Amino acid sequence: MDLTLTPEEESFRDEVRTWLQENHPGDEPEGEEAKFEFRRAWQLKMHEAGWAGISWPKEYGGRGASLIEQAIFSEEMARSKAPSPANVLGLVMGGPVVIAHGSEDQKERFLEPILSAAEIWCQGFSEPESGSDLASLKTKAVRDNGGWRVSGQKVWTTYAHEAKWCMLLARTDTDAPKHKGLTYFICDMEQDGVEVRPLRQITGEAEFNEIFFEGAHVDDENLVGGEGNGWMVAITTLMHERAGLGAASAISVRRDLDELIAIINERGLGDDAVIRQRIAELKMGVEALRLGSLRALTQQMKVGIPGPEGSIAKWEWAMLNQKLTDLAADVLGPEALEPGAEWSYRLLRSRANSIEGGTTDVMKNIVAERVLGLPRLR
Amino acid sequence: MDFGFNDEQGAIKETAREMLAKRSPLSKVREAAEARTYDDALWKEICELGWPGIAIAEEHGGQGLGMVELVILCEELGYACAASPFLSNALTGLVIDAAGSDEQRDRWLPGIASGEARGSMATTGDDPALVPDADGAAVIMLDPMSSPQLVEASDATIEPVELIDATRAYARVTAPAGDALEGDAPAGFQRGAVALAAELVGVAQRALDLAVDYAKERQQFGRPIGAYQAVSHRCAGMLYDTEEARSLTYYAAWCAGAEPESLPLASHMAKARASEAAWSVTNNALQVLGGIGFTWEHDLHFLLKRAKVGSELLGDARMHRERVAALAGLA
Numbered sequence: 130m131d132l133t134l135t136p137e138e139e140s141f142r143d144e145v146r147t148w149l150q151e152n153h154p155g156d157e158p159e160g161e162e163a164k165f166e167f168r169r170a171w172q173l174k175m176h177e178a179g180w181a182g183i184s185w186p187k188e189y190g191g192r193g194a195s196l197i198e199q200a201i202f203s204e205e206m207a208r209s210k211a212p213s214p215a216n217v218l219g220l221v222m223g224g225p226v227v228i229a230h231g232s233e234d235q236k237e238r239f240l241e242p243i244l245s246a247a248e249i250w251c252q253g254f255s256e257p258e259s260g261s262d263l264a265s266l267k268t269k270a271v272r273d274n275g276g277w278r279v280s281g282q283k284v285w286t287t288y289a290h291e292a293k294w295c296m297l298l299a300r301t302d303t304d305a306p307k308h309k310g311l312t313y314f315i316c317d318m319e320q321d322g323v324e325v326r327p328l329r330q331i332t333g334e335a336e337f338n339e340i341f342f343e344g345a346h347v348d349d350e351n352l353v354g355g356e357g358n359g360w361m362v363a364i365t366t367l368m369h370e371r372a373g374l375g376a377a378s379a380i381s382v383r384r385d386l387d388e389l390i391a392i393i394n395e396r397g398l399g400d401d402a403v404i405r406q407r408i409a410e411l412k413m414g415v416e417a418l419r420l421g422s423l424r425a426l427t428q429q430m431k432v433g434i435p436g437p438e439g440s441i442a443k444w445e446w447a448m449l450n451q452k453l454t455d456l457a458a459d460v461l462g463p464e465a466l467e468p469g470a471e472w473s474y475r476l477l478r479s480r481a482n483s484i485e486g487g488t489t490d491v492m493k494n495i496v497a498e499r500v501l502g503l504p505r506l507r
Numbered sequence: 508m509d510f511g512f513n514d515e516q517g518a519i520k521e522t523a524r525e526m527l528a529k530r531s532p533l534s535k536v537r538e539a540a541e542a543r544t545y546d547d548a549l550w551k552e553i554c555e556l557g558w559p560g561i562a563i564a565e566e567h568g569g570q571g572l573g574m575v576e577l578v579i580l581c582e583e584l585g586y587a588c589a590a591s592p593f594l595s596n597a598l599t600g601l602v603i604d605a606a607g608s609d610e611q612r613d614r615w616l617p618g619i620a621s622g623e624a625r626g627s628m629a630t631t632g633d634d635p636a637l638v639p640d641a642d643g644a645a646v647i648m649l650d651p652m653s654s655p656q657l658v659e660a661s662d663a664t665i666e667p668v669e670l671i672d673a674t675r676a677y678a679r680v681t682a683p684a685g686d687a688l689e690g691d692a693p694a695g696f697q698r699g700a701v702a703l704a705a706e707l708v709g710v711a712q713r714a715l716d717l718a719v720d721y722a723k724e725r726q727q728f729g730r731p732i733g734a735y736q737a738v739s740h741r742c743a744g745m746l747y748d749t750e751e752a753r754s755l756t757y758y759a760a761w762c763a764g765a766e767p768e769s770l771p772l773a774s775h776m777a778k779a780r781a782s783e784a785a786w787s788v789t790n791n792a793l794q795v796l797g798g799i800g801f802t803w804e805h806d807l808h809f810l811l812k813r814a815k816v817g818s819e820l821l822g823d824a825r826m827h828r829e830r831v832a833a834l835a836g837l838a
Contacts, residue, residue, distance in 0.1 A: 130516065130575050130761050131509050138508060197508055390836045399838035402829075409828035412835040413776045417751035420510070420758050427511040441747055490736075496746060497739035501719050506734040 132423070134201070141194075142201045148178060149209040157212055161334070165215060165291055172214035172246040181214060181244045182224065189228055189240050196426050203377030207384070218288065219243035219250035222367075223296050226313070230354035230362050239294070239315065251292035253283040253316070253340060254363065261491045263298075264307045264360060268342060270299035270314065276349050277301075279316060279342040285485070289325045289338035292318045297347070298359050311359030315351040322346060332477045333468065375422025375442035382449050383415045385475075389457050398460060407456050411449065418445045438500070444492040447482035454479045510757070512579070519561075519576055523583035526556070531589040533806040539590035540673035540809055550591050550622065559596050560620025563604065567616035574698055574763035578705040578756060585709025585817075588809050590674045592625055592640035594706060598699040598821075599626025599648050605695030606655055606688040615646055615657065628699070629680065630820035637820070641665045641678040649685060651699070652822075655692040658685035672816035674809055694767065697774035700821045701759040704774075704781035707817050708756050711749045711781075711788040714810045718742060718792035738795060745788045752777070752784035772834040779827035782818035789814040 134142060154171045157164050175181045176190075184199050185191020194202065206213075214220060224243045227235050242248035259266040268281025279299055289295070295316040302310035318325070322345030327335035354362035390408060393399050425438035454476040458465040465472040483489040497503045512520060530549055539546055553559065562577040563569025570576075577597060584593055600619040603611055603626070618624025624645035629636035632652060641647055642665055647658045663682035670677050719742055722733030732738045759773035789811040793800040800807045818824060 130512060130757065131765070132758070132761055133765065134508055387836065394836075394838045397838075405832035405837055406825065406828050408835055408837055409779065409831035412831055413755065413780050413828075414751070416758070416776060417754050417780065420754035421750060423508070423510040424754055424757075427509055431511065438750075441750060444747065445751070490740070493740040493743040494736070496743040497733070497736075501739075501742055501746060503719065503722060503733035503739045503742060504731050506730070506736065506739075 138197055138201060141198050142205065145180075145202050145205045146209070148180070149205055149211055152178070153209055153211055168212050168215035169246045169249075171212050172216055175214055176244045176246070181220060181246075184221075185224060185228065185240075185244075189224075189236060190244050196430050200376045200423070200426055204380045207377045207380035210384070214246065215291075216243055216246040216249050218252050218296075219246075219248070219294075222252060223250040223294065223315075226296065226353060226362060227315075229365060230313075230358075232350075234350065235315075235353065242293075248293040249288055249291045250294045250296060251286050251289045251318070251338075251340075253286060253289075253295045253297040255285045256282060257284050261488060264311065266298060266300065266311070268297070268299045269303070270297075270301050270312060270347065273346070277314065277347040277352070279314070279322070279345040279347060281342050283340040283342070284328070284337075286325075286338045286340050287336060289318070289340050290327065294318065295323075295340065296363075297342075298363055301356055301359075305357065308360045309357055311363075312356050313353045313359040313362040314347045315353060316342075316345060316347045317351075320345060331480065332474055375425065375439065375446070376419055378442070378446045379415055379419035379422060382418070382446065382453065385450075385453055386411055386415055389453060389460070392457070393460055396460065404456070404460065407452075411453055411456065414445065414449045414452070418442060418449065421445070440487070440492040440495040440499075443487060444483075444489050444496075447479075447489055450475075450479040450482045512575075516575060516579060520579045520583065522556075523558075523580055524586070526552070527583055527587035527589055531587045531591075533588065533809070536588050536590055536674055536809055537806060543669065543673055543676070545590050545592065545676070549589065550593075553591060553593060554622035559593065559600075559622040559625075562597070563600055563616050563620040567612060567620055569600075569616070569620040574701060574760040575757070577702055578760040581702045581705035582709040582712075582753075582756075585706035585813075586713045588674055588710065588713065588806075588813055592627070592643070592676070594675075594702065595627040595630075595638070595640040595644070596622065596625045597702055598628040598630070598651075599644075599646065601698040601702065602628065602648055602651050602655060602692060602695030603657070603688070605698065606690035606692040607657075608689065611657065611686065611688065618645055635666070635679040635681040637668070637670075638665075638678050638680045639675050639820075641680050642667055642676055647680055647682070649680065649682060651692060651696050655688040655695075656685035657688065658682040670812075670816055672809075672812040674813055675816070694770065696821070697759075697770050698763050700774045700778040700827070701756060701763060703817060703821050704752065704756045704759070704777040707781040707785035707814060708749065708753045710810050710814050710817065711745070711752060711785045714785075714789040714792035714807065714814070715742070715745045715749055717807060717810075718745065718795040721796055732795075741791050741795060745791050748784040748788050752781040755780050772831065775827040775830040775834065778822060779824045779831060782824040782827070785814035786818050 179192050182191030183194045183202050187193040227239050256266045270277040270279045295318050297314040297316040300310050301312040322343050324341040326339045328337045329335050422442050457472045458476050498505050557570050558580050560569030561572050565571040603615050619626045626646050627638050627640045627644035628648040629638050631637040644660050663680050666679045668677050722738050725732050756777040759777040762769040762773040799805050
């Protein structure tokens, strides 16, 4: 057991830190469109320095960084409050799918514009009737002279309004068992058969969208991983997306916690025994999340495949954000209740943390079944 | 960076798990607890393996390993709920090592390392203090938190007391002023808290295992109860608590050797979280087991009671959280 960074890891961290200091784009502008373009430019800058595809193999324009290096990179990004790259879904999901399952032509066509953020990707998985039970999805793709015709509805699609490409999971065989009849497509969003409608959230903003496919066309060459293999293609990449994210999310929650501690001190509430106990609980949670992620990372490096421990981290992260913003609202009182105020936004936004990217309830199922080996109720 | 055990540490864990499964199964724990005695042969074997001296320097007859290795043993002893004077002896060694003079170290550490002249230590701040395993010890550490001093057992009045945890012997000790330790006692005390946290992690893990095994076998309404989310989500929560406590405990153990400036915060986090987790996990295990878990016949209560008492010793969760709050930057 040795939690210190090796000299190589340390010099990698210093390199990242220095680069971020020198190239940090500053505060994000107001307005959703301006913010998105700002992050697109930021990603291009990252890409030009070789940071955008940090986990991607070198031959595809990435850096081929180890898991530890990825974690260090994510931690440094969080520490410096650098904005996320605009094409985050392309980088963590779309690109890795193409690299793992795509043809040479697909790699040639799709990878570079993902890295440069020239082409934004979105993920068309969830549907109104298929949330946690994703494999029950109904969006259909049928063969249609040399390609496919898609009809159905997707929901909770981040960046659909900005995206050129959609990672589309659709049913191509209605007779097969539900996991077997799915195929993974890369669907062009810029066509008549695709309509995007924003979804307004409880915060008032619209990060997510609905997508309606009405006879949208997908070329045969945009099918990835073979007909009927969509579930396997989608799942293998979901497993890999979490490397280092736990440690990075802990750093950003730790930053929020430090901010809250400063507010409590400023208001002279630091001697309140209940607040002190709650802060301690949060502090322990933040550090447990960070350390648990590092333990999982070590394990993954030793055995090669990511374990289901990421599910505990996702659950911890959601709970921490919610408890932290609960305490902030209690400390700030009515100030945190005005629409648009920073902490009112965080209070409300964190309510989604236990739903998005897999609900806490599903995380508990995964932990129960895959870590503890309890039987499934199905 | 490697947040896992190295080969030697892995081997220590394996050996301990196997030895204790064989020599201290829960049936043996029950025998010892019901008779309120220890199995002398088990302690002898523990001593032969060199465990009491694992974190004590070789010059004092120990193995010269560190807190990580000690924590591995404490976790396994907790997992076994083994009835032995291991912990109190180890705590005393940690405080003498951190705060004692050369002379005090030379005098007491060899006996502690071999287990032949055991140490024991006060684990509560009340007076007379509660001292585990004072009976039969050679030396007793009093007031480790405020004004640590060593008292020879022959100079002390030792009143055995029975606590709900019958897997360990406890006593109330009074003594005239002893031989004061002038060094960094908090550093020793913090290491002790980490050792106890590790024991609590082991207790929690064992209760989790018992509950999960039961949930896989016990059938109601035609299927194993572990298939119901009311039960399986409870078990997932038990793992969550256990793993958080374990991560913080391993980290604190590592800090003790490699990054001592981080030990105060790390040790308070470990003991607070492990105290909560052990009590919560053993309670949840009882709920999963249902009626059988409330019977004397089932072994769970030994773990539950060990968890409760352990969570109160060397500072309860509330006290350690208070320290965490201060070190986290609250004014």
